[in-house]
Amino acid sequence: MYIPDIELHDAATLEEAGAVLARYGPNARLLAGGTDLLVDLKTGRIRVDHLVSIKRIDALHGISKENGDLHVGALTTITQLGGSPIVRERFSPLLDATSKMAAPQIRNVATVGGNIASAVPCADLPPILTAMNAAVTLWSADGVRDVPLAEFFVGPRETVRQETEILTTVHVPQPPPGFGAAYARFGLRDGNTIAVAAIAASLLLKSDGTVRDARIVLGAVAPIPKLIAAAGSKLIGQPASADAFRAAAEVAGSAAEPISDIRGSADFRRELVGTLTLRALTTACRRAKEVQ
Ligand SMILES: Cc1cc2nc3c(=O)[nH]c(=O)nc-3n(C[C@H](O)[C@H](O)[C@H](O)COP(=O)(O)OP(=O)(O)OC[C@H]3O[C@@H](n4cnc5c(N)ncnc54)[C@H](O)[C@@H]3O)c2cc1C
Structure with a gap:
């Protein structure tokens, strides 16, 4: 796999980079670390004639x-x-x-x-x-x-x-007192593998231990990193307990839109959502209590 001939523009300012993007439109891409983009260029997923390196900005x-x-x-x-x-x-x-x-x-x-x-x-x-x-x-x-x-x-x-x-x-934003967050991910091995499923969760606890605010976000099991408002709402006003977390995990699981591929089936991924949501909420809760 070779990268096709491409003109590289080396921008020193935002204005210079912006001018190249404006001139070539969809035929130009910004180049940062290149770990996604160079793969896409080699495989032909992306075809452009111009790259704008932004490293010097x-x-x-x-x-x-x-x-x-x-x-x-x-x-x-x-x-x-x-x-x-x-x-x-x-x-x-x-x-x-x-x-x-x-x-x-x-x-x-x-x-x-x-x-x-x-x-x-x-x-x-x-x-x-x-x-x-x-x-x-x-x-x-x-x-x-x-x-x-x-x-x-x-x-x-x-x-x-x-x-x-x-x-x-x-x-x-600065995390307020009583705020905790966590990210739980499942990959097929420990290193150099993308997530099969992942969940991020955050909790804002009141001093009596009930939930003031909660956010649950799906990773790798929906077309986008998706905030599931209904899963967070399920927790608001509730004591931060395993039962409440399980109810929220169920909502997150039904909101997921997983695909089946070589890393796992859609059913397996949906199952993972429940487990990872519980794991992320439990860790977020422990962290929130540490900074009350
Ligand atoms: C072997 C391997 C393993 C990987 N494992 C993981 C993993 O486990 N988890 C994971 O999340 N990712 C993983 N990645 C993907 C990749 O490393 C990340 O997504 C990386 O953070 C992309 O950043 P980059 O600087 O390399 O972006 P680039 O490849 O330079 O750019 C990626 C895209 O973003 C655009 N872009 C870059 N910077 C800007 C900007 N400032 N403004 C607007 N557009 C911009 C580019 O035009 C391009 O379209 C892996 C990649 C490889 C090759």
């Missing part, structure tokens, strides 16, 4: 904390995200995903922005980021807009991002 690098919220530049690698002291201290549920993704060699080049923008249904960061109420910033020469991640994905490999927009930053 300073505005896309860096992790910071602003007013308690986490800001992650799109070019942050998975290794950098997992190693960030800010993430490890206050946003540690993200480590459930960064530690399981791919293998160290891939994590060293794969970027956070690419993991989100490629919109592959089994991508690991979108579910936990959605459970943590994250949003992305999209830049274009016409303006900048923030989109909650729960509204970003519209189908497999399809998002609300316009052709000329560049994903610049991911924002995760």
